[in-house]
Amino acid sequence: MNIIVYIKQTFDTEAKIVLDGSGKIDANGVNLIINPYDEFAIEEGIRLKEKLGGDVTVVSMGGARAQEAIRTALAMGVDKAVLVSDPALENADEWTNAEVLAKAVSQLPYDIILAGRIAIDDGASQIGVRLAEILNVPSISSILKLDIDGTQATATREIDGGTEVIEVSLPAVLTAQKGLNEPRYPSVAGIMKAKKKPLKTITLADLGMSAGDIAPKMNVDKYSLPVARQAGRVIPGEAAQAAQELARLLREEAKVL
């Protein structure tokens, strides 16, 4: 089974966001991690390989620092990796990224493609499904459970207020929700081995694409930071008195009850 996992390097969840001199998100000094939802995708890919044989290839896009995230995936048990790195991707939107990713994936053999259901940085939740559309394969978003039987995939996916079970024929794209599995930590032996595993860095030209092919559809006009909330008031008094006062304030002052 040829398993592909699309991963993205993101800011650490603890990272504070600041804007640089030109009003863009400042990545300087920020600790970077594998997007947490992508870790579930990596783990599922490795488990499928352990059960069914085959190999797992990670595909990612980003600058040189993205290699750290890829090495972590390789240390977890992924076999090889492709990183698309090109300055022309700096202003990419989801349309662009999906087109480039699809081109990179289509050069590889694949039976199943896994990705996180959302990246915690842009929060767009688009790439996995767009990729499936370009490759003309079915997709199942936000999966909590996956069974593969021959060329059939059956997945339980989260919907609002419940779950549903969907069956598709492979190849297919599946996006991982928290709860799918518990991602493993890389072992020391895994970290050593990862250093020797193949990591191929390619550019748009290697994919037969040019910057003109991938002009984004969306424009980012500006960024802003949220207005800091003001600390409100602490309601004094014994518990009973405070509870009564809080209820009164919510009704009369905040008018939310």
Next chain:
Amino acid sequence: MAKGIFIIVEQRDLQIRKVSLELLSQGRKIADETGETLVAVVLGNGIEGLAQTLAAAGADKVILIDDAKLADYTTGAYTSVLNKLIRKEEPQAVLMGNTAIGKDLTPRLAHRLGVGLASDCTGMEKDEKSFLTFKRPIYAGKAFEYLSSNVRPILATIRPNTFKAEDPDASRQAEIVKEAADIDAADLRAILKEVAIAASKRPDLTEANIIVSGGRGMKGPENYVILEELADVIGAAVGASRAAVDSGWKEHKFQVGQTGKTVAPTLYIACGISGAIQHLAGMGSSKFIVCINKDPEANIFNVADYGIVGDLFEVVPLLTQEFKKLVNE
């Protein structure tokens, strides 16, 4: 040339989702200001009866695509039908709620249409140049980006609770159009085997007006019952912090924060939650925040409008009693 604003209306068991009504209300305002036609598009089976509700909610025109194959949502069938409709009608903008269906459908639809998508927006403004601009949280609300597009149609999903659903106007009439469901065979590849909706009398976390949330201070799964009692008095949803979910006290679907749900209710009541940055990212855009925490130094007090320093096991049941009195008044 005015070609319309499309609202893709979501219904489940013939109940229209609240977020769809919110979008019709906001869409109505923009349509009035721009002279566009507001069109409600509904897919499903046996949905004719919804047309008047959608007219009352603000639609000038209701397009019904009624077919047994559309009874349940599937990515392929819905994409197939909407792609063809949108190519034929050429609307300026297509808006949908950022729900489980919205998140699954719109990226595929956008790509098939060859357009961008502003997903999970918390703001939308009329714009002279681009028709609409969108504000959307990134880094789970630690920053915002503002998007526009010159490509048509503009596609966007809007987070529930971003706009207010106005009271329906029963005197409003809409043109009602029925379209056939033309589904390509290639779009029927995914088979829906089973749907399980958890029986809950509480609202969905992402749509709730009020959320009562518990963190590490809850000390164990058995104690959530006091939050549930509080929630039920005021019709609230119950949520949890990552600490509580990672401890196995609540399922992940209840998690509020950067690796859980991002919510924006009118009132968020945080009980025994310290206020870690990744939790604040998920609920910081709530209109009012209340916290109950025994540690006066807890970070949550820095963002709360009202706070009580105290033992939540003592304060929460008292608050439940006070809310009962208010509700019974």
